[in-house]
Amino acid sequence: MIGSRRPQMALARGFTLIEVMVVLVLVTIISIGSFALLDSFQATDSALAARAERMRSLSMAMYRIDDDFRQVTARPVKNGYTGFEPAMRGDADEIEFTRLGAANLTGDPRGELQRLGYSLGFPEQPEAISGEEAGGLLLRSRWRVLDRAPDSEAVAEPLLDGIENLAFRYYDGDTEAWLDQWPPVGTATTTGAPDSRLPRAVEIRITTLGAGELRRVYALPEAPVAGLSASAGGGTDADSEPDPEPGDTGAEDSERDREAPAEDGGRREDADAS
Numbered sequence: 001m002i003g004s005r006r007p008q009m010a011l012a013r014g015f016t017l018i019e020v021m022v023v024l025v026l027v028t029i030i031s032i033g034s035f036a037l038l039d040s041f042q043a044t045d046s047a048l049a050a051r052a053e054r055m056r057s058l059s060m061a062m063y064r065i066d067d068d069f070r071q072v073t074a075r076p077v078k079n080g081y082t083g084f085e086p087a088m089r090g091d092a093d094e095i096e097f098t099r100l101g102a103a104n105l106t107g108d109p110r111g112e113l114q115r116l117g118y119s120l121g122f123p124e125q126p127e128a129i130s131g132e133e134a135g136g137l138l139l140r141s142r143w144r145v146l147d148r149a150p151d152s153e154a155v156a157e158p159l160l161d162g163i164e165n166l167a168f169r170y171y172d173g174d175t176e177a178w179l180d181q182w183p184p185v186g187t188a189t190t191t192g193a194p195d196s197r198l199p200r201a202v203e204i205r206i207t208t209l210g211a212g213e214l215r216r217v218y219a220l221p222e223a224p225v226a227g228l229s230a231s232a233g234g235g236t237d238a239d240s241e242p243d244p245e246p247g248d249t250g251a252e253d254s255e256r257d258r259e260a261p262a263e264d265g266g267r268r269e270d271a272d273a274s
Contacts, residue, residue, distance in 0.1 A: 006067050006110060012222060016143075025200065025267040027141050030198065037166040046164055051210075053164075054210050054211075055211075055244065057160055058160060058208070058211055058214075059164065060137060061160040061161075062157040062214070062216075064070075065118070065142065065159075065204065065216065065217070066158060066218075068099050068116055068140075069104070069202060069204075069216075069218040069220075070084075070218065071100045071101045072088070072097050072099055072100075072198065072202075072218075072220050072221070073087070073096070073098055073099060073100045073113070073221070074087040074099040074154075074196040074197070074198050074221065075087055075113060075146075076098075076194035076196055077098060077115055077135050077146055077147050077148065078148060078232075079146035079148060079152065080149050080150040080151075080152055082194070084194040084195065085197055086182075086183055086194075086195035086196075086197070087194075087196045087197065087221075088182055088183075088197075088198055088199065088202075090168050090170065090171075090181070090185070090202075091168070091180060091181045092119070092167055092168060092169075092180045092181070093120055093126045093167060093168065094117065094118065094119035094166075094168070095117065095118050095119075095168050095202070096115070096116070096117040096141075097117075098113055098114070098115050098116075099113070099147070100112060100113060101112070101115055102114035106144075111146070111221075113146050114142060114143070114144040114146070115142065115146055115148075116140065116143075117139075117141040117154060118138070118139065118140055118166070118168075118204075119139050119141065119143075119166070120137070120139070120143070120163060120165075120166040121136060121139040121156065121158070122136050122137065122160075123137055123161070123185065128182040129162075133142055133207050135161065135163050135164040135208075136159040136160075136161075136164070136166075137158040137159075137160070137161050137162050137163060138159045138163050138166065138206065139156045139157065139158055139159070139191075140156070140157045140158075140159050141154035141155065141156045141157070142154060142157070143155075143249055147212045160208070162208055162209040162210060162272070163206065163207070163208060163209075164184075164207040164208065164209060165205070165207040166205070166206055166207075166208075167205040168202065168203065168205075169202070169203040169209060170178075170182040170199040170201075170202055171200045171201040171202070171203070172184055172200065173199070173200035173222065177189065178203070179199075181184060182198060182199055183195055183247075198220045198235055199220060200220065200222065201217055201218060201219050201220060202217070202218050202220060203216070203217045204216065204217075204218075206217045
């Protein structure tokens, strides 16, 4: 009886220590690999989401810029004192101009014309806005009124962060050359007179941390929009004909009415005489 039980006890024997250690090592390796793979997936997903958000912000900023520069108009504005600001004023790193077709949703006293400006600014807390990125802000400034008062100030709106450089150039149609300043140096108009000149084109270069350099060239109207520069300067267009004075048309009609009965009466007298 005892001899018959020994094989059964041998079959019920468990794992050895070496086997258990091998299993633990394999489980550990598989767990570490799974965790690393999951972490890699999460990092890739976060990077793609951040990239997509960055491209969306960049696309929205460029859309705003395109919309503004395609609506540029030759309208000088009063500067709040005794003179006028040119229809477009700019240098190598900032620009200011007047645009058409600006929706007035806030009821500001400016109609559909709006004075805008673009410049490069820097946030007070870069880490709170750009995270790990550093750089400046692309600022879009707007004035609530078109012709300014002495206390009028622009409202700046950040369009894009992570900006390394912002540059403007202006193509002068008279000299056929690119300039770093507008109006051109040495071609100022009479003191106190509005300057409605515009360059033939404006070039914008925006250097970003993630997307590199973006370049846009916008063609501008060659001549001022009719009536805008006149309203800014308080004058009239010398080439336009004056409107007829009230009553002129009526006076001509009355004179023709008086001549018509006289002619009819003469014809009737000739008929009676015959």
